[in-house]
Amino acid sequence: MAATYDVIVIGAGPGGYVAAIRAAQLGKKVVIVERENLGGICLNWGCIPTKALLRSAEVFHLMHRAKEFGLSASGVSFDLPAVVARSRGVAKQLSSGIGHLMKKNKIAVVMGEATISAKGRVSVKTDKGVEELAAPAIILATGARARELPGLEADGDLVWAYRHALQPVRMPKKLLVIGSGAIGIEFASFFNTLGADTTVVEVMDRILPVEDAEVAAFAKKAFIKQGMKILEKAAVKKLDRKPGIGVTAHIEQGGKTELHEFDTVISAVGIVGNVENLGLEALGVKIDRSHVVTDEYCRTGVDGLYAIGDIAGGPWLAHKASHEGVMVAELIAGGHPHPIKPGSIAGCTYCHPQVASVGLTEEKAKAAGLDIKVGRFPFIGNGKAIALGEAEGFVKTIFDAKTGELLGAHMVGAEVTELIQGYVIGRALETTEEDLMNTVFPHPTLSEMMHESVLDAYGRALHF
Structure with missing residues (x-):
């Protein structure tokens, strides 16, 4: 006999576990199924451990620049196994934290491989056998894996x-x-x-x-x-x-x-969605190039079945998956959430220098036939950037010349992955150039470059 729930979530990555938590907060009886690690790829093999590695590289780089800051460091080296061990430790800590969140929110966890055997029914192969689950709502959050091209397949060695x-x-x-x-x-x-x-x-x-x-x-x-x-x-x-x-x-x-x-x-x-062996074809779920086709509310077209995160297509970002999870949970609970706007989701790349962006690029804005105003401000013109020894980079903003709408923002330089959220909030609040110009930015901060870039779009930059 199947164990009954209000919501079954398949996949415990940043989309799945967040969807489960929000559904539980809204009074739903929830079970989450995961075949490998709580936290999914992001916490265990993606976003988090890579940032831990990159932080070690950043510190290593700064140690070699010690003389610039009036410091002395000799014999600087690295221990790769220790760097990796720290990264794995960070991932393990956060993955364990997800387990605690599941218990706190009274969410049942089943470890195993899930298949949707029929509408509203899920079979899970576990170490102890097969568990049958039933619920009127099922959320697919199975994520994606690395794409492999013929002849370029990974072997783990070379x-x-x-x-x-x-x-x-x-x-x-x-x-x-x-x-x-x-x-x-x-x-x-x-x-x-x-x-x-x-x-x-x-x-x-x-x-x-x-x-x-x-x-x-x-x-x-x-x-x-x-x-x-x-x-x-x-x-x-x-x-x-x-x-x-x-x-x-x-x-x-x-x-x-x-x-x-x-x-x-x-x-x-690139990546491919984990759509195999879930029973989707038998249910009539549409799949396009390894991704489940959904509407703006992540509905698959099959009653009670939703798909969120990487399996539902780009942008392939953890924060997009989490937000979709919240939206779907609220929809299931009878709410009226706003649909996700892909153009207002920031992308962040944690290389050196960092890269971050949201909205339209200049090229896409022009291709759309928009009359635009573009502003730029360089890191070299910012006091905090110079004090940090990070004077390379710039902030770029793009506005609709007729309405003043912030169409896009693009940055390259130190800590821009933190700065970009200011513009993300601006787009969510449908801000205009006037709002941003009249906002007081604290000094000395890197965020002042955001203000100056806006001013520059209208010929009013003060410090460059």
């Missing part, structure tokens, strides 16, 4: 996917990173900072292809200055693997193919 890169078996000496999205660039930045001879190959016409072209160009110059090699409009056509020795990569660029030798390759060419 060719790594993100999981291997988080627990490296060695420190790469000569590293090839395939793909320059957030995952690829973050790993490139980490290993390059620790001394790897790093090459990034991007098939598109620029690295960080979803970012504003001006920001991507600035980041590229910074990476090259740090010693990275960047190959754009290039493709890795083949990898010749030599166990115990390395990899010969066949890289095509400009109609020519050249051979390059590496000891390690990281493949970061």
Whole structure:
């Protein structure tokens, strides 16, 4: 006999566990099913452990700059296993915290593989057998995994996917990173900072292809200055693997193919949704390129079945998944939540320098036929940035010239992943240039650059 609930959540990542908590807060009896780790990829193999690695690299970088700050540090080195151990410890701490949140909110947890056997019914294969669950509402939050291209598959030795890169078996000496999205660039930045001879190959016409072209160009110059090699409009056509020795990569660029030798390759060419073996086809769920098709409220078209987070398509971001989880839980509870607006979800890349953005790029705004005003302000014009020794970067804002609507904001430089939320809030509140101009920003802070960028869009910048 099936155990009955109000809501079944499949997947305990940042979308699933947040959906479960919100549903429980709203008085629903909830069970969550997870096949591997509470917290999902984000807490265990993605967002959190990568940031822990990058923090170690950042400190290592700053130690080498000690003299600039009137300090002395000699014999600076790193212990890669210790760096990885700290990262895994951070992930474990947060994953354990999710378990406590489930208990606090009286959410049942079933560890195992879930299949939707019929509408409102879920079968879970556990270590002890099969558990049957029933509920009028089911939330799919199964996430995604690394995409693998033929011939470029990860083997954990010479060719790594993100999981291997988080627990490296060695420190790469000569590293090839395939793909320059957030995952690829973050790993490139980490290993390059620790001394790897790093090459990034991007098939598109620029690295960080979803970012504003001006920001991507600035980041590229910074990476090259740090010693990275960047190959754009290039493709890795083949990898010749030599166990115990390395990899010969066949890289095509400009109609020519050249051979390059590496000891390690990281493949970061995107993700695919975890839609297999869930019983979705039998239910009539539409799947497009490994992602479940939903409406703006994450409804799948099958009564009582919702899909949130990476499985429901881009942007593939943890905070988008969490917000969708809250929205769906409130919808199930009879509420009237606002649908998610993808254009108001910030993207953050934690490379050095950091990159952050929200809304339309200048290129997309122009392509949409909008009359725009663009403002920029450089880090070199900001007192706090200079005091921090982080004077490289800029803030860029884009406004509708007719209405003053903030269409987009794009940043590159120190701590911009923290600054971007100011503009995100502005977009959520439908702010105009006048609102931002009349806002008092504290001094001395990096946030003053946000104010100056707005002023610059209207010819009123004060400090540059």
